[in-house]
Amino acid sequence: xxxxxxxxxxxxxxxxxxxxxxxxxxxxxxxxxxxxxxxxxxxxxxxxxxxxxxxxxxxxxxxxxxxxxxxxxxxxxxxxxxxxxxxxxxxxxxxxxxxxxxx
Numbered sequence: 001x002x003x004x005x006x007x008x009x010x011x012x013x014x015x016x017x018x019x020x021x022x023x024x025x026x027x028x029x030x031x032x033x034x035x036x037x038x039x040x041x042x043x044x045x046x047x048x049x050x051x052x053x054x055x056x057x058x059x060x061x062x063x064x065x066x067x068x069x070x071x072x073x074x075x076x077x078x079x080x081x082x083x084x085x086x087x088x089x090x091x092x093x094x095x096x097x098x099x100x101x102x103x
Contacts, residue, residue, distance in 0.1 A: 004096055004097075006100075008093075009096060009097050012033075012093060012094065012096075012097035013097050013100060016033045016094070016097060016101070017029045017101070026101070027064065030064060030094070030098045031056065031057075031058040031064050033094050034094050034098070035055075037090075037091035037094050038056060038090075038094060038095070039089040040053060040055060040056070040089070042085065044082065044084060044085045045083060046075075046077060046082070049070060050070070051069060051070045051075075052069050052070070053067070053068055054068070054069050054074075055067045056079065059076060062076065063078065063079075064079045064098065065077060065078055065079060066078075066082045068082075079095055079098065080095070080099055082095075
């Protein structure tokens with residue numbers, strides 16, 4: 001993925017939080033965008049182990065997480081802590097917009 005400019009990130013943030021009041025609704029807006037736009041499933045490596053990102057979820061107290069699977073094991077990992085593969089999946093710019101919003 002190419003590096004997005006501040007203006008491009010600001011535009012994505014605005015699209016995600018339009019009509020949102022308060023941080024909870026803004027967080028829900030980012031969650032909705034990630035669910036709609038991030039191409040799933042995709043493979044990545046977490047702590048040296050290949051996993052499949054199956055879905056994106058919004059967990060109370062944890063924020064937006066990626067649900068990663070390997071065999072029968074499942075683990076929620078904060079979307080901002082998730083290492084992305086090269087090349088990153090389509091829609092990964094929404095992760096960067098979420099990171100930009102949180103700064």
